[in-house]
Amino acid sequence: xxxxxxxxxxxxxxxxxxxxxxxxxxxxxxxxxxxxxxxxxxxxxxxxxxxxxxxxxxxxxxxxxxxxxxxxxxxxxxxxxxxxxxxxxxxxxxxxxxxxxxxxxxxxxxxx
Amino acid sequence: xxxxxxxxxxxxxxxxxxxxxxxxxxxxxxxxxxxxxxxxxxxxxxxxxxxxxxxxxxxxxxxxxxxxxxxxxxxxxxxxxxxxxxxxxxxxxxxxxxxxxxxxxxxxxxxxxxx
Numbered sequence: 001x002x003x004x005x006x007x008x009x010x011x012x013x014x015x016x017x018x019x020x021x022x023x024x025x026x027x028x029x030x031x032x033x034x035x036x037x038x039x040x041x042x043x044x045x046x047x048x049x050x051x052x053x054x055x056x057x058x059x060x061x062x063x064x065x066x067x068x069x070x071x072x073x074x075x076x077x078x079x080x081x082x083x084x085x086x087x088x089x090x091x092x093x094x095x096x097x098x099x100x101x102x103x104x105x106x107x108x109x110x111x112x
Numbered sequence: 113x114x115x116x117x118x119x120x121x122x123x124x125x126x127x128x129x130x131x132x133x134x135x136x137x138x139x140x141x142x143x144x145x146x147x148x149x150x151x152x153x154x155x156x157x158x159x160x161x162x163x164x165x166x167x168x169x170x171x172x173x174x175x176x177x178x179x180x181x182x183x184x185x186x187x188x189x190x191x192x193x194x195x196x197x198x199x200x201x202x203x204x205x206x207x208x209x210x211x212x213x214x215x216x217x218x219x220x221x222x223x224x225x226x227x
Contacts, residue, residue: 033214043201045214056214091155100146101215103156 004104006092012110018080021107023092024073033093033101034067034077043091049075082111114139114206118218126226127194133187133221135202140183143205146215147176147187150199159200160187192225199223 005024013019025032033048047057049069057067064083069075079086089108095101115138125131135145144163148156160169160176162185168177175188189196199222203215 035215042219043203043215043217045216048214059214093156099144100158100161102158103148105155 004092004094004102006090006104006107008107009105010108010110012112013082014112015083016081017111018078019082019086019109019111021077021090021092021109023075023077023104025075025092025094026102027073029094029096029102030072031095031097031101032069032075033095034075035091035093035103037089037091037106038087046077079109082109084111087111114142114204114216116202116204116216116218118200118202118221120221121219122222122224124224124226125192127192129192130188130190131192131223133189133200133202133223135185135187135218137183137185137204137206137216139206140180141206142180143207145176145178145185145202145204147174147185148201148203150201150220152198156201194225194227197223197225 007022030051034046035043036046037043046059047067048055052069065079067077087110089106091103091106093101093103117136119134142164146161147159149159150156162169162178173190178185199220201217201220203217205215
């Protein structure tokens with residue numbers, strides 16, 4: 001398996017624009033997680049899905065953030081409109097139940 | 113709310129030394145604890161996973177222990193090498209974390225192994 005795949009790897013956009021981050025989990029994994037990493041706050045859980053259903057989105061910072069998982073092999077995290085304070089590295093991870101989480105390479109987002 | 117603390121924040125040691133990284137968590141009701149390695153500008157690589165019923169896990173030169181009752185874990189690295197230089201992150205999965213199944217991370221220990 002190729003591991004967790006994220007795209008794009010880098011994204012530079014201007015304030016107010018819509019940003020869509022994409023993730024393909026490891027085949028057979030039933031959990032998918034979105035995390036954000038910043039220097040100030042470290043790694044934080046944003047939202048996670050179980051069998052494509054959102055379970056907990058309490059970590060999503062604002063209504064500008066939304067996430068979907070239309071099928072077992074694809075998820076998106078959308079920011080609309082984006083702001084400079086959204087600049088961070090966004091990670092997607094997947095796992096089988098309460099087991100080891102495997103992380104993707106991350107998407108480095110810069111909002112100007 | 114679960115909180116994870118890692119000490120020290122940074123560590124620099126000569127090659128060949130054995131070393132211990134520390135992790136503590138506030139709520140002992142955890143499902144599991146996971147140690148990761150992160151290289152600069154890269155993603156996270158899982159090193160070891162300890163389930164709540166386990167006391168330790170070993171992989172090569174790495175050994176992780178878990179004392180759930182005291183809310184502590186240690187990562188022991190034997191015979192350190194320059195290639196071990198990275199940031200090491202501790203994370204727990206718990207009901208009181210950011211989500212019942214998500215991970216709560218510490219801020220990490222930045223490790224430098226001097227050749």
